[in-house]
Amino acid sequence: xxxxxxxxxxxxxxxxxxxxxxxxxxxxxxxxxxxxxxxxxxxxxxxxxxxxxxxxxxxxxxxxxxxxxxxxxxxxxxxxxxxxxxxxxxxxxxxxxxxxxxxxxxxxxxxx
Amino acid sequence: xxxxxxxxxxxxxxxxxxxxxxxxxxxxxxxxxxxxxxxxxxxxxxxxxxxxxxxxxxxxxxxxxxxxxxxxxxxxxxxxxxxxxxxxxxxxxxxxxxxxxxxxxxxxxxxxxx
Numbered sequence: 001x002x003x004x005x006x007x008x009x010x011x012x013x014x015x016x017x018x019x020x021x022x023x024x025x026x027x028x029x030x031x032x033x034x035x036x037x038x039x040x041x042x043x044x045x046x047x048x049x050x051x052x053x054x055x056x057x058x059x060x061x062x063x064x065x066x067x068x069x070x071x072x073x074x075x076x077x078x079x080x081x082x083x084x085x086x087x088x089x090x091x092x093x094x095x096x097x098x099x100x101x102x103x104x105x106x107x108x109x110x111x112x
Numbered sequence: 113x114x115x116x117x118x119x120x121x122x123x124x125x126x127x128x129x130x131x132x133x134x135x136x137x138x139x140x141x142x143x144x145x146x147x148x149x150x151x152x153x154x155x156x157x158x159x160x161x162x163x164x165x166x167x168x169x170x171x172x173x174x175x176x177x178x179x180x181x182x183x184x185x186x187x188x189x190x191x192x193x194x195x196x197x198x199x200x201x202x203x204x205x206x207x208x209x210x211x212x213x214x215x216x217x218x219x220x221x222x223x224x225x226x
Contacts, residue, residue, distance in 0.1 A: 006154075031212050042203060043155070045214035088154065092212075099145075099168060100215065104154035 002027050002093040006103030014111050019076045021106035023089035031092045032065055032072045033100065038085040079110045114138065116218035118204050124224045127196060133189040133221045137206030144187050145205045145215060146179055155203065161187065162209060191223075199225045 003026045013019050023032065031050050035043040047056055049065035049072060056063045062075045072089055086107045090100040117136040125131055137144050146158040157171040161181045172178070176194075181187040191198055201222050205215040 033214065042217040042219050043205075043215075045216070048212060048214065050212065090155075099157065099160050101157070102147075102155040107152070 002091070002101050004089060004091045004101045004103040006089055006106055008106055009104065010107050010109070012109045012111065013079050015081060016078050019079050019083070019108055021074050021087050021089075021108075023072045023074075023091070023103050025070045025091050025093070025101075027093045028069050029091040029093055030069075032069075033090045033092075034063060034072075034074055035088045035090060035102075036085050037088065037105070041085075043088060076108075079108070081110050081112055084108060084110050116204055116206050116216050118202075118218035118221050120221055121219060122222045122224075124226065125194060126226050127194060129194055130190065130192045131194055131223065133191075133202050133204075133223070135187045135189070135204030135206075135218060137185065137187070137204070138216055140208070141206035141216070142184065142209045143207045143213065143215075144181060145207075146187070146189050147203045147205065148173075149201045149203055149220070151200075158189070158202075194223075194225045196225045199223055 005024045007022050033048045034046040037043045047063050052069050053067045054065040060077045064073045086105040088102050088105045090102045119134045142163045144161045147155040149155050159179045160168040176192045179189045201220040203217050203220045205217045207213040207215045
């Protein structure tokens with residue numbers, strides 16, 4: 001079945017440093033979504049990428065979808081303590097209509 | 113408006129007991145999902161309901177797990193003869209129909225099996 005791998009599993013940064021998490025799928029994806037889960041909270045939708053090579057920005061966050069639609073990345077510029085949490089990518093493949101396959105998530109810790 | 117509501121928020125029970133977890137989705141959301149999240153881990157898909165279609169049960173880990181959705185709205189996840197490895201946070205999410213719709217999650221039920 002479809003697998004979505006996410007690295008790194010953990011990332012510790014100093015406030016102000018940049019952070020990137022990578023997502024790789026074993027199959028071509030039709031869409032990829034990114035979610036953020038604050039400690040003790042539930043996942044919250046951030047963004048969706050659909051097109052090959054697509055790049056979207058939300059303030060300090062930059063999301064990319066690979067040309068082959070099998071990988072994606074989330075980059076945060078100049079991290080802040082409010083960025084702490086777990087970032088999940090979730091992909092929808094050709095045979096899993098409506099069912100997202102979540103990556104294991106990257107746990108981000110930001111030291112002030 | 114109201115978000116996805118789950119109850120109870122916490123459940124502690126003895127091994128071997130049955131438990132029922134409830135999810136009330138956002139009004140108008142025809143898609144409903146159940147996930148399981150162990151401490152510090154990712155989201156494990158359990159089951160997916162879409163309108164009146166047969167549910168996708170491919171993620172249920174054993175026949176002790178079942179779920180139903182009545183009237184296309186409220187859903188109940190039932191775990192029979194609970195085991196300690198069932199301890200986790202059970203998250204429910206709902207969305208409008210379609211693969212491209214964002215999922216809206218509830219706060220989850222934290223299940224602890226003694």
